[in-house]
Amino acid sequence: MKRFLIICSLIIFVFGCGSSAKSFRSDPPNAEPIPNSKIGEYQSFLLDNGLRVFVVEDHKLPKVSMQLFVDYFPVLEKDAAGLQAITGSLIKAGTEKRSKDDIDREIDFIGASFNTNSRGFYASALSKHVDKLFELSSDVLLNPIFPQDELLKLKKQMISELEAEKEDPEAISSKVGRALCFGKDHPYGEIITEKSVKNITREKCAGFYSDHFNPHSSYLIIVGDITKEEAIPLAQKYFGGWKDFTLSEEMPKKTNSPLGIQISFVEKKESVQSVITVIYPVDLKPWDKDLIKTRVMNFILGGGGFSSRLFKNLREDKGYTYSIGSNLIEDRFVGNFIVEASVRNSVTSDAILQILSEMKNIKLKNIPSKELVNIINQMTGNFTLMLEDPKVVGRFALTIARFNLPKDYYSTYVEKLNKITAKDIKDAAQKYLNPDDTHILVVGDESVVDELCKIDSDGKIDVLRSADYGL
Structure with missing residues (x-):
């Protein structure tokens, strides 16, 4: 009898839970009122060369992060599609006074993280190393040499990735979908191919960098255990010498919406x-x-x-x-x-x-x-x-x-x-x-x-x- 009651109880429990779960999924409980939220404040200043700097103080941890964002128009890469991505990675591959190995070793020594891309860089480190972080970031951003041996490695890696994409239906869909939406002759829709990657040269990377990396169209965002008063002299010292120039840009062509x-x-x-x-x-x-x-x-x-x-x-x-x-x-x-x-x-x-x-x-x-x-x-x-x-x-x-x-x-x-x-x-x-x-x-x-x-x-x-x- 006792065994029978236990079995009945289990049956009721299982079916009861199933019904409850179904009801919960179809009729979720009302959300609790959201408490008032307060957005942290930021401060800003402008360097003489036009670089706009934002500082967000957060003293909970002894850490500082920086993001540099270069705000240029979308660029049609034509027969060298893939140029921006490779240039962005190559910026970190060596400067006039540091090799790639030197850069990596110094980043590791202070326990920092540092990555570059076609729109700038992201870096972070403990606040006690903030001066070194600024100095490294500045050297990489302002003095890249685009070494040929590293360029060949990046091109080989990109071509290998393109080969892998040929077997990936989702990658195919993403690439072709953008081309259908915007057109292959639009910056958002053009196709990177093995041939276009092979057309990328050190001179084209250096040219793209010199034509688009401009302080006047850039923003430096500094977040963490630092004040505006501390950030101003650091930004002036390490980024104030970045020379401004007049940026020549073209509007992307207009896209046409499909009919039907x-x-x-x-x-x-x-x-x-x-x-x-x-x-x-x-x-x-x-x-x-x-x-x-x-x-x-x-x-x-x-x-x-x-x-x-x-x-x-x-x-x-x-x-x-x-x-x-x-x-x-x-x-x-x-x-x-x-x-x-x-x-x-x-x-x-x-x-x-x-x-x-x-x-x-x-x-x-x-x-x-x-x-x-x-x-x-x-x-x-x-x-x-x-x-x-x-x-x-x-x-x-x-x-x-x-x-x-x-x-x-x-x-x-x-x-x-x-x-x-x-x-x-x-x-x-x-x-x-x-x-x-x-x-x-x-x-x-x-x-x-x-x-x-x-x-x-x-x-x-x-x-x-x-x-x-x-x-």
């Missing part, structure tokens, strides 16, 4: 999955008044992970994919909307139809108030958690300066976020979601092509040659 649903296909023989990319350009600037509305709208659609409609539909309800997400990206020149997912071959067409359906639904129907409240609470919580990292305050300062945003843009962000209405979401969706005018790229097995033709606006699929995309 245009499906493109890249064959990946015997693939068991289709990689789907829904993508098109959008005119959304970092300073647009719609920006916060679009972020909430995208969070609801596909940017909110487990909370998003795309995830609930294609993952939880239908089990088509392990992961799916969307992003609506703002940009000074041209942004883009994108949905990405990998699904089983047999459900490729229906997965696309479900994605387009979710895009249409959010355009046509008002979001229920409970869903909107939960999403805004979640986004408010995420924003509040971000503020625990003082480097975020530095990034806020950079964004405000780059795009001439109001000084209180982020301090009033939560207030603006919590004023978003269902109408705002619908308006943003109607303006920026284009399910009837979009590129759709599928990378996978040819067995899925016939069904895709039924979705394409003109019933014809553009079968793309891998060789045209360096694949």
Whole structure:
């Protein structure tokens, strides 16, 4: 009898838990009120050469980090695509008085981290080594020699990575998707190939650096155990000698939005999955008044992970994919909307139809108030958690300066976020979601092509040659 009661109890427990779990997933509890958040302050100063410096004090740990960001226009690399990435890595490969080994040894000696890229550098160390960190960073930034032997290593590494990408459906989708969205003759869409990498020379790297690394268009963000009064003489000593010059830049060409649903296909023989990319350009600037509305709208659609409609539909309800997400990206020149997912071959067409359906639904129907409240609470919580990292305050300062945003843009962000209405979401969706005018790229097995033709606006699929995309 006792054994029988135990078994019954276990049955009730298992089924009860299952029911509770299901109820919890479909009907999440209301979020607790978000406590008031206070954004850390930053200070700034300007060097005579035009370099703008921001200082965010944080004395909790004896550590200082620096980021230098060079803000030049997007550059079309043409027959030397890959030049910016290689130049960014090569900057750290040696200076007039230090070899690459010398730089690495000195960084290790003070326990620092230091990396360069095509837009500048990031460095951090204990605050007792801050003078050495400034001196090293300055020497690397201002006196690179672009050694030929290191250039050959970087080119070989990049070519090896390109070879690996040819077997990676997601890498193929990313590369071809950008080209479809922006065009191969646009900086955001041009293709890096083995041939273009081979065209990169030491002279081209040095030329790119001298043409684009300019103090007047750069920002230095210093965060950590340091005050503005301590930062000023260090910045003047180590970066004040960086010579300014007039920067000559070209606006990127205008991109054209697709008319109708245009499906493109890249064959990946015997693939068991289709990689789907829904993508098109959008005119959304970092300073647009719609920006916060679009972020909430995208969070609801596909940017909110487990909370998003795309995830609930294609993952939880239908089990088509392990992961799916969307992003609506703002940009000074041209942004883009994108949905990405990998699904089983047999459900490729229906997965696309479900994605387009979710895009249409959010355009046509008002979001229920409970869903909107939960999403805004979640986004408010995420924003509040971000503020625990003082480097975020530095990034806020950079964004405000780059795009001439109001000084209180982020301090009033939560207030603006919590004023978003269902109408705002619908308006943003109607303006920026284009399910009837979009590129759709599928990378996978040819067995899925016939069904895709039924979705394409003109019933014809553009079968793309891998060789045209360096694949």
